[in-house]
Amino acid sequence: MTKHEKLMAKCLELARKGIGYVSPNPLVGCIITKNNNIIGKGYHRKFGGNHAEVEAILDAKSKGYNLKGATLYVNLEPCIHYGKTPPCVDRILQEKIKRVVIATPDPNPLVNGKGIKKLREKNVEVITNVLEEESKDLNKFFFKYITTGLPYVTLKVAQSLDGKIALLNFSSKYITSEESLKEVHRLRSAYDSVLVGKNTILYDNPSLTVRLTKGRNPNRIIIDRTNSLPLDRKVFTDKYNHKTYVITSTNIFNKKNKNLKPFINYIPIKESYFNLSTILKSLSRLGIASVLVEGGKSLFSQFIQSKYFDELVIFISPKIIGQGISSFDNFKIDNLKKAKNLHISELRNCGSDIFFQLKK
Amino acid sequence: MTKHEKLMAKCLELARKGIGYVSPNPLVGCIITKNNNIIGKGYHRKFGGNHAEVEAILDAKSKGYNLKGATLYVNLEPCIHYGKTPPCVDRILQEKIKRVVIATPDPNPLVNGKGIKKLREKNVEVITNVLEEESKDLNKFFFKYITTGLPYVTLKVAQSLDGKIALLNFSSKYITSEESLKEVHRLRSAYDSVLVGKNTILYDNPSLTVRLTKGRNPNRIIIDRTNSLPLDRKVFTDKYNHKTYVITSTNIFNKKNKNLKPFINYIPIKESYFNLSTILKSLSRLGIASVLVEGGKSLFSQFIQSKYFDELVIFISPKIIGQGISSFDNFKIDNLKKAKNLHISELRNCGSDIFFQLKK
Numbered sequence A, B: 001m002t003k004h005e006k007l008m009a010k011c012l013e014l015a016r017k018g019i020g021y022v023s024p025n026p027l028v029g030c031i032i033t034k035n036n037n038i039i040g041k042g043y044h045r046k047f048g049g050n051h052a053e054v055e056a057i058l059d060a061k062s063k064g065y066n067l068k069g070a071t072l073y074v075n076l077e078p079c080i081h082y083g084k085t086p087p088c089v090d091r092i093l094q095e096k097i098k099r100v101v102i103a104t105p106d107p108n109p110l111v112n113g114k115g116i117k118k119l120r121e122k123n124v125e126v127i128t129n130v131l132e133e134e135s136k137d138l139n140k141f142f143f144k145y146i147t148t149g150l151p152y153v154t155l156k157v158a159q160s161l162d163g164k165i166a167l168l169n170f171s172s173k174y175i176t177s178e179e180s181l182k183e184v185h186r187l188r189s190a191y192d193s194v195l196v197g198k199n200t201i202l203y204d205n206p207s208l209t210v211r212l213t214k215g216r217n218p219n220r221i222i223i224d225r226t227n228s229l230p231l232d233r234k235v236f237t238d239k240y241n242h243k244t245y246v247i248t249s250t251n252i253f254n255k256k257n258k259n260l261k262p263f264i265n266y267i268p269i270k271e272s273y274f275n276l277s278t279i280l281k282s283l284s285r286l287g288i289a290s291v292l293v294e295g296g297k298s299l300f301s302q303f304i305q306s307k308y309f310d311e312l313v314i315f316i317s318p319k320i321i322g323q324g325i326s327s328f329d330n331f332k333i334d335n336l337k338k339a340k341n342l343h344i345s346e347l348r349n350c351g352s353d354i355f356f357q358l359k360k
Helices: A003-016 A052-062 A088-094 A114-121 A132-138 A140-148 A178-190 A198-204 A250-254 A276-285 A297-305 B003-016 B052-062 B088-094 B114-121 B132-138 B140-148 B178-190 B198-204 B250-254 B276-285 B297-305
Strands: A029-034 A037-043 A071-076 A099-104 A125-127 A152-160 A164-167 A193-197 A219-223 A244-249 A265-269 A290-295 A311-317 A324-326 A343-350 A353-359 B029-034 B037-043 B071-076 B099-104 B125-127 B152-160 B164-166 B193-197 B219-223 B244-249 B265-269 B290-295 B311-317 B343-350 B353-359
Touching: A003 A029, A003 A037, A003 A052, A003 A071, A003 A099, A003 A132, A029 A052, A037 A052, A052 A071, A052 A088, A071 A132, A088 A114, A099 A132, A114 A125, A132 A140, A140 A152, A152 A178, A152 A297, A178 A290, A178 A311, A178 A343, A178 A353, A193 A198, A193 A297, A198 A219, A198 A290, A244 A250, A250 A265, A265 A276, A290 A297, A343 B343, B003 B029, B003 B037, B003 B052, B003 B071, B003 B099, B003 B132, B029 B052, B037 B052, B052 B071, B052 B088, B071 B132, B088 B114, B099 B132, B114 B125, B132 B140, B140 B152, B152 B178, B152 B297, B178 B290, B178 B311, B178 B343, B178 B353, B193 B198, B193 B297, B198 B219, B198 B290, B244 B250, B250 B265, B265 B276, B290 B297
Parallel strands: A071 A099, A099 A125, A152 A290, A152 A311, A193 A219, A193 A290, A219 A244, A244 A265, B071 B099, B099 B125, B152 B290, B152 B311, B193 B219, B193 B290, B219 B244, B244 B265
Antiparallel strands: A029 A037, A029 A071, A152 A164, A164 A324, A311 A353, A343 A353, B029 B037, B029 B071, B152 B164, B311 B353, B343 B353
């Protein structure tokens, strides 16, 4: 690793501290150096809060440093527009920082190279593309959301070696190990929302919260077209039910449905537009930039057949179940060439299980 | 690694050269050193041929070395009994070798520590348990066979991410990558036999030979109780058909079945004893110490429910098939605690696929 890469890696490490709290903003970390010493650090802590650059500048100044001639490392191009805070580029110029090292341009159409251009015009040296891939991966939710207007969608499957997510009697508790469950909770704490089909709530009655690790709970989105789920389910009755959203058909919703409950949020969608595309757009409008799909097989199958998923994570437990519910068997192909091919982006042990991350 | 371990690793490397040719004998490699120089090397090349120790002694002597005071490294305890060749222990004593370094005792009841005992009684220094685990793993077939009288059984499954070994229309060609197919051929070249059920021959018509890598063809064992497979299948008609065995019911066999073919071997088993236990014992009596089970799901399911398999290797291709033939769904459990739990002994990429080795 070069010196720039090492310092950018530290920015990414700082940025990660914002996981779960900054969405739909990007995760950004910033380090300021002068005469080869780190004099300021900061990261974007919370949606609406200071940008990382400002945090690092304030940190350095609080220690009495003059930033003139300093170098600023940041994993995303500094902004040039007035959002919830003033433009970072102006602040950098004001502090007479002489060099800015960036991992990636900001794909936000309001920035997208304009920040870099303005800095260079004002004679600030700008170095770009340092740890670009790592940085894009860290902000994969933001990049997808800002460029397409749709959330980043990951399917999460926990299955046996023989591809079963439950027994024929729908029993599915503890297919995977405790360590895998922890990993699932870590994922939940990083995603803006988890999305499940009606049957998952009906049969498994999951909490879909973060318990085995620290982190905030995601929004819980349930697709229940006919709004017919019993109201005794955990997602409707626990103390986080203000974070529960039911996606239902407008027809049903408008019929003064008695199955509506206080605190629960409803997203009514017109019957003729009731599909993954409309559902994801509705979530996007709520500021949801990332969706972790947790089942069941019908929803998994719909996503696999669509273009709307970005990633698949699978926990495979080394056990053989025999007959059971398969992870994705609500569709059929007649030729192996029509199978959905993915590529493995990560593979590792997870407790006694295996964790796969796959991308399209 | 210590000096002893490094030299034992070389023995194991030599031993591997015998893969496919020495069964049901063990794979054995031998190195002789004197004054810290390697002066002789050898390995057991072929069933009935010289033992590794003799090969290494002859190698050293052919180069003019006197073995008095030398150290001999060998991965299996030298034999003390007259088999197809005279006892190696006597030869070691005769050559006045002063030290013997061994990976594991020979579990063969005819040896089993007696070789080590005799060497020590004759004042040869014996060091044992050097790279013991690696050595046992290399000779897993031999260890199973010699201690239980049954062959080592490995189930080999090639499946999609969602646990399918074929489409609903039985199409299964090219589920996995070329690299995985090569690995399967390497496995075949190391196993004494491949075993398949009748339907695999009927629907897939495989050759079950070694083509994508160097190595000898395994015996091809087909379970066809009613001996009703069509005789145009590759295993019956190709030039290796003298290595094809059909396991069939005695009742059928004795009825002057017209479906018998020259060159093909038949293993008739009494109807009332027609089960995995009898089948494996019959193979064992033919000197078959290892069996690679290549399908289909009915045979896989029978083995998984029995105590007769030792290992499972799975190639998982990163594709989603949807509805299809599951690898193991000829049985059903009503509680996840009854699932067959395995542990992962190896995990690696294999071309675009993943290779798992699992043990009970």
